[in-house]
Amino acid sequence: MHRQRTTFSRRMNRVFTHRANRVSKAIERQGIRATYELHDRLLSNRTSRERFDEAPPQLDDLQRGILAEVREQGYALRSFQDLVPDESHWAELLAERDRFVASTEADLAAGGEHVRVRPGKEFVVRLCSYGVELGPDDPWFRVASSRRLLDVANAYLEMWSKLEYVDVWYSVPQPGSAQRISSQRWHRDYNDKHLLKIFLYLVDVDENMGPFQYVAGSQPGGPYADAWAWRPLGQNYPTEEELESRIPAEAVRTFTGPAGSFLFCNTAGFHRGGFSTTKPRVLATATYSSPASLASLTVRSYTYTGALEELDPASRFALG
Numbered sequence: 001m002h003r004q005r006t007t008f009s010r011r012m013n014r015v016f017t018h019r020a021n022r023v024s025k026a027i028e029r030q031g032i033r034a035t036y037e038l039h040d041r042l043l044s045n046r047t048s049r050e051r052f053d054e055a056p057p058q059l060d061d062l063q064r065g066i067l068a069e070v071r072e073q074g075y076a077l078r079s080f081q082d083l084v085p086d087e088s089h090w091a092e093l094l095a096e097r098d099r100f101v102a103s104t105e106a107d108l109a110a111g112g113e114h115v116r117v118r119p120g121k122e123f124v125v126r127l128c129s130y131g132v133e134l135g136p137d138d139p140w141f142r143v144a145s146s147r148r149l150l151d152v153a154n155a156y157l158e159m160w161s162k163l164e165y166v167d168v169w170y171s172v173p174q175p176g177s178a179q180r181i182s183s184q185r186w187h188r189d190y191n192d193k194h195l196l197k198i199f200l201y202l203v204d205v206d207e208n209m210g211p212f213q214y215v216a217g218s219q220p221g222g223p224y225a226d227a228w229a230w231r232p233l234g235q236n237y238p239t240e241e242e243l244e245s246r247i248p249a250e251a252v253r254t255f256t257g258p259a260g261s262f263l264f265c266n267t268a269g270f271h272r273g274g275f276s277t278t279k280p281r282v283l284a285t286a287t288y289s290s291p292a293s294l295a296s297l298t299v300r301s302y303t304y305t306g307a308l309e310e311l312d313p314a315s316r317f318a319l320g
């Protein structure tokens, strides 16, 4: 059989293929960035801002306080009971947590083949992940999709937002010798700058259990917004040393706290967490993003099982 390629041509092909890949990735990246800007300024977000302006929600003092703090420092911390005083709701969330923890630990003990994890983030087991059906019968979905929370998100983003992701996470403890990877490292979320995430601790979280950490003032518009500034699809993972040399330690907030701690934050700002070396950290989370979000342009984590036509217009927009 004739040789089809010389070693030289193989090498050249490798170089060119590598270059071609790099060039096509750069073009694709530029295209995605341009699409984001277009949707933010002209297309999706403009309509969404107009809809919000037509009937802005009336917030109470608690909601206004959260809004002011997220604007000022990028985050606000409250307790679940402040927002949802009904005790039975908390009990339902704890029951959901217990079922999830029991099934996760049974799966992990049997080798972990059935747990829901994403490639590269195997340290987070997810109750839902993507492609699930969720509706008003799910206690966490009920909270995340309630007008009480949606109004805060919409008022913060100053537009009708999309409830893009709803989940419960179990962070698997890592060996003490492990290195931080992925979202355990400081980063900005890449998909949107108009972003509000909520995190509700379902267990007490101490400093060894991978508490969520945030650089106060790193949200868009904050004093540290320009440090590795947010860009759609940006390379948003400086090394830990680089970040710590540029951001004063006093700006770093570490959210240890009891079950029921409820955090609101714009994760286009720098954050990290989930690096537990002792006990599992279990929390519920949800993301509200703008319609221009790179993720919500493409994917939402769930399909709503309730009757969309029975919802008010802002909720229908968020869930539908």
Ligand SMILES: O=C(O)CCC(=O)C(=O)O
Residues within 6 Å of the ligand: 183, 184, 189, 197, 210, 211, 212, 213, 267, 271, 272, 273, 274
């Ligand atoms: O698990 C954590 O505390 C970090 C989560 C995170 O990076 C994110 O939700 O964007």
